[in-house]
Amino acid sequence: MKQLIATRLFQLVAVVLIVGSISFALMYFLPGDPALRIAAGRYGPDMMDNAISDMVRAELGLDQPVLFRFLAWMGDLIRFDLGHSLVSGAPVLHEIALQLGYTLWLAALAFVLALVIGPLVGAIAGLFPGSIFDRVSLLVAVALRAVPPFVLAIVFMMVFGVTLRWFPTAGFGGWSNMVLPSLTLALGLAAMSSRVMRDAMSEVAASPYFAHGRYKGLSDRTVVMRHGIRNASLPVVTYLGLQMVYLVEGVVVVESIFAFPGIGHALVHAIIARDVPMVQGTALAMGGLFVLLNIIVDLMCLRLDPRLGRRAA
């Protein structure tokens, strides 16, 4: 348990350092003069010119030697001073605190949806391997993975937003706004987890304890509920931990399409405007989010599998 969290924390620290270095490298290597980019970001392409950028260079001390700047950069990072956005000029930390809220809601909802859809489909497919349902679910899963999330998003907007008018096409603020984006994210996740669940389930269904459950006289429903799902969901949960990557990155595109002001949206715009401090900040937030979600997953595993629990204890 301790050890588990220790590893995760180590992971977190390493992530912070690496993200920091990469971001600095970006700042340094991206084509064009950082001062110019900052100026452009602040005052818009039409306004920006080299006069302004010289001012910015002086202001941010971008004329100092690289190594010095790198140390300064990392120093700030360790003091968790993420600097100011090149675009809005607001403190990155403050901006992220705001955006993270929206993203967390989105991610959480998507995660839950995925947990409902994926394993359910997978379980049914796994109980009847080779059945039509199994084959169709495979096709759908592959299709969902073969279509970029933003295409999925557009399709949903057209169907549920424009044609059916069930949910608002874009915007944020209410539950109704969350439905389409989170569904877009969830389906991608569910696609894969359903396959994992399917294999896990078919394995469990072939296991002696599953058979014994039925010999005991339990109904199929009871056996599946009490002995099937629980055991099969172990690999799925672990797998979802990995798939957090997909979620966290799906957020990027989905948010910008649905005009949702989360870190993903922020990252996209930071990237387009080469707003490196924001890129770093959002990347850190995502890394942190990933680690956090994985701690939750770890705990779920402990909860699900007593063997782990007893060993850890």
Added chain:
Amino acid sequence: MNTASLTHLPVELRDGAKPAFWQPVRIVGAVILLALLAFAFVGPLVIGADPLFQDYLAVLVAPGDPAHWLGTDHFGRSMAARLVHGAQLSFVMAFVTALSAAVPGIALGILAASRGGWVERGLVALSDIVLALPGLLLVLLLMAFAPGKFGPLYLGLALYLWVEFFRVARIETARVLALPCCEATRLLGFGPFYVFGRIVLPALAGPMMTLFAFAMGSAIIAVSTLSAIHVGLRPPTPELGAMIVELMPYYSEAPLQVLMPAGVIFLLVLSLQLLAGRKS
């Protein structure tokens, strides 16, 4: 839902020989894949049309038109030509990416499992870290060096695709190496290469194939996702992922054209998936 297995059948009745590799599912997969490869590599020779030639008088022609059997895109470029060339580029790139992710991934996985100790701990830690890094960042870094080139883009993808190979390879190898048959084989005087060649690699083949299939898929999808946020966009080169993005705005006028590249990606992933066998 038949849980009783046939294990209580007399062994004589069990099929002794190796099960045929070419089960129907695999055959279907192979057929689709071959068709796609032909499409991508023979297609360009068959379809004379230049994927870059713009015909402003035939913009967004619907598929089925005698002159353009797959229609044209927003510049009046032949979809057929762009699809075949795009497929070629994407397949090659995706394959290279998946390969450059799989080879080190699997190698390190086997290394970690067979060495154990600090080697394993170190590698696992590394993979954990890479996982927690938003892949976009890695890609961006590489893009910074060569903006608008596909090479670094795919390399950047490989930089975080390898992790999944590593994890699965490691776990699977560890499981296999623990089997008595490995101990027995070594006792019989066979070297580690034999053990890996005959026991570990065959066991890895299935899951790795599946991962590979999805890795190729994700590579192409990632490229399109990136082009959607204007990273690595490089007109006019036809690339499946980028094509989806380019055509997206015309979804209402030419929905089919938007779906075509996606369809090709779908078939690719599906065929590899079927070929790889059941596990996903």
Added chain:
Amino acid sequence: MTQSVLRNLCASAGILALTMTTGFSAPVMAAADDEVLDIASPLEISGLDPAKSGYVFSRMQAAETLFTVNRQGQLVPMLASDTHVSDDGLIWHIELRDGVEFHDGSAMTAEVVASDLKRAFDRPGVLGRAPITGISAEGNEVVITLSEPFSMLSAFLAHYSTIILAPKSFDEVGDVTAIIGTGAYRVDEVIPPLRVGMSAFENWWNGKAEIEKVSYLAVSRGETRAMMAQSGDADLVLSLLPVAVNQLNNDPSVNVEIATIPRTRLLKFDVSKPFFDDVIERQALSLAIDRKAIAAVVMRNVDLAATQMFPPSIVGWNNQQIPAFEFDPQKARDLLAEAGWVEGSDGILEKDGKRFSITLRTYASWPDLPLIATALQNQLKAVGINLEISVGSYTEIPSGHADGTLEIALITRSFSMVPDPLATVMADYGPGGADWGAMNWNNDEAADLLAALGRTTDSAVRADMQNQLTSILQYELPTIPVVWSELAVATTDKLENLFVDPFEQNYYLSDLRWVK
């Protein structure tokens, strides 16, 4: 160890709890049938500082400037009422409109205005480019002193970076913490970068707006905006993609209005490079471009094919006398041959061993730029010029201009940032050019004309000079115009009295009405 672990956990949990709550602080996005006017626009609110996103607040009539451009495109007073310029043109007395009140109830005094303008002058922005020596308040007049006559001052004072804000808008260090303007709408909430909520201001000096509440949402993707128009999630959708226009025209419940705006997509290149150093090379380049095709295919409107730098909407600058650009690939080839370019083995032109192969930089902030670039790439290939397209950040244009790495770039340039196009032209086509104008182009005649224009106020004299200047640009081609732009706006049929301002100064929300 455990201690720190626990602390870390608590911390992250805290942040979670805190941030979770932010999620739903905002009101639910209004559906079409309620009284709130929902606006979807690509422009994001990158910050409260006028220099950054002042245009959002000025166009939304939250904050106002001393001068503005009326529907006919003439420069007229807004918060100012009258102007007296000393005979030497060095001292401007700007009289302020009486009884103007800020949204916080405080009165707009000359002192407030003067300090706002000082601030705008000290910080980056257009005002800094004016030869201003002093800004002060006298009674209800703002007095601006200049080092030399400057005809465009009133135009500069119509720029969004000079919006007039109440003192309470600033914190002690002078950063903007809230937008407290004088406009028709009071800003209730700002959720950067996406949302602004506003409600009508009772004591607006020009009456009271018809529609009570306005909700502004920045939606960066054109596809999404189009769908919001169709689904009715937005009542007013700004700058639709050309594709979306056709699509929405077929939708009975949506009205689409289009205005051509003073914005031109043009090719910027380094005139000192061997590819462009000879004027006939630049003319050849221009002849090789099939502007009508691009206008038709990309902009979906043939009339947007540029015949010269300035679209007809820019009165006084659009020059009827000069001959329009032609499309003549053959002539282009001849000119290039004349300039010494011969076709190489691979069909690409060569001149003393140098291939005519250049990298075109452009950016996707305007979705049509990469498309135009793609078309250009194809058309120039036909005359033996090879373009490598690199789509990056717009920041790579000025930086390329600065470090001289830029070969050719496709950019978009607005002439209405400051309502008098001269402001932009002067910067872009003066000696040596500028980041968003010519590059290493020096033309004494043009330079003299610009200098003279800067000093002259007599419109008749100016018109003549402007014609000379435009014909120079047309012949010399320091930059090559490709297409003009238009602004497409979609509204629900429930909305009436919409006016699309070609100068993008004002959405005239205060005039909008729900159909009874």
Added chain:
Amino acid sequence: MSSEIRLENLSIKTRDGTVLVRDVSFAFGSGNPICLIGETGSGKSLVMHAVMGSLPDELICEGAILLDGENLLALSAAARRALWGRKFSLLPQEPSRSLDPTMTIRSQVAEIYPALHRASWNDAKTRAMKDLQSVGLDHAARSFPFELSGGMAQRASIAMAHAAGSMVLLADEPTKGLDRALCDVVAGMINHEVSLGRAVMVITHDLELAMQTTGMIGVMRNGVLVELGKADSVLHAPVDAYTKSLVAALPSQWEASSQNTHEPGKPVIAARSLGKSFGERALFKELDLTLRSGEITVALGPSGCGKSTLGNILLGLIKADFGTVERPGNLPAFKYQKIYQDPPAAFIPHQTLGDAFGDLRKRHGIDGASINRIFDDLGLEPGLLARRPDAISGGELQRFAIARALLLKPAMLFADEATSRLDPVSQKRVIDLLVAQVRERNLALMLVTHDHVLANKIADHVIDLSSLSSNGEQRTAA
């Protein structure tokens, strides 16, 4: 209430008509249990599953299975299913694998009450505790299957049968993988069930168990019931030839193998003051032993006492905590071979035996002749080479394993419970072969077993590790 099951000419066929079980008839019921004996594939478990009604759909039953006069075969699959738990309970083989690994045994017992008796959960919990008490597991109510020994797990599954309250109890190889001590415990439990008036049917290849269960014994071979009769009569005066061989195969019936009289052979392995412990539990310490060529050393002791560990240390597969292992005349490693407890696990799963032996020949340059000779010696038919390990019966596969080892002309063989999973006949055959080879090739054999009888019959030296081992009944080492 009592119940009786009567099988009348039960035949089991595959869909393509292959007959797996032919005309089996017998009866068992309250107070008179039956024990079906036969090697793997004799069809005994098919019969049991036929009674249970859990045969795969691929198989068809003919004849009749009467439960108190009602023909079960006439019932629909669903109707049969409805009897599970209520009328029939099944004691699974290797129960530790047949219990849900993620659930405490108490709730695995408790869940039966709501399912079968519409009991409330609280009610169920208390009644589950009673059931566990009745099998003496109340102390382990909250533990998970992986924390139970084989015997405890077996008792847990009996508790479940109690909970279900079914009168018919089918035990499927209940002693599989358990050591002798546990086997006796299990036998005791089964007899207890009989005394409770349940109709019990046991299928096993463990004659010891058969002897301990009073009642009828049926002997099956190739799908035919070759002999049926009272336990003692069948076991002491067998009629059928196969039954005779079965009985004869019992270690107790063996004539003691010719103790090697000639002078002690030269040492092959010499271990000095070995010590090994897992965690704080010491398996053995200060252990000296020497294996000599031509001699058979038997390591005795219940499961988990460390006898396998000892062998692995001698083979150099595990490091000892203390002590040294010397190999005089330092021979190459492959001269020390091991025969595994579970034959299939010792072969590469997807590799046919043919390929396996082919590679072995290549690796060690063995000529085909010697292979054929060994196959003859071990009575292996080369036809089987085309098959993969999982398609060959345990006995045969074990003999292939021996052949594989002998091809390398080993100096020492370590047989780790090599026969514990085989039926008596195969067991005897394998043991005889091993002994013969030891004498003939003059190699050192170390045999690990928990069967005292067997040990005493063949051993030149016996090391009894049980003395060193701690508690008798803890987790069975798989």
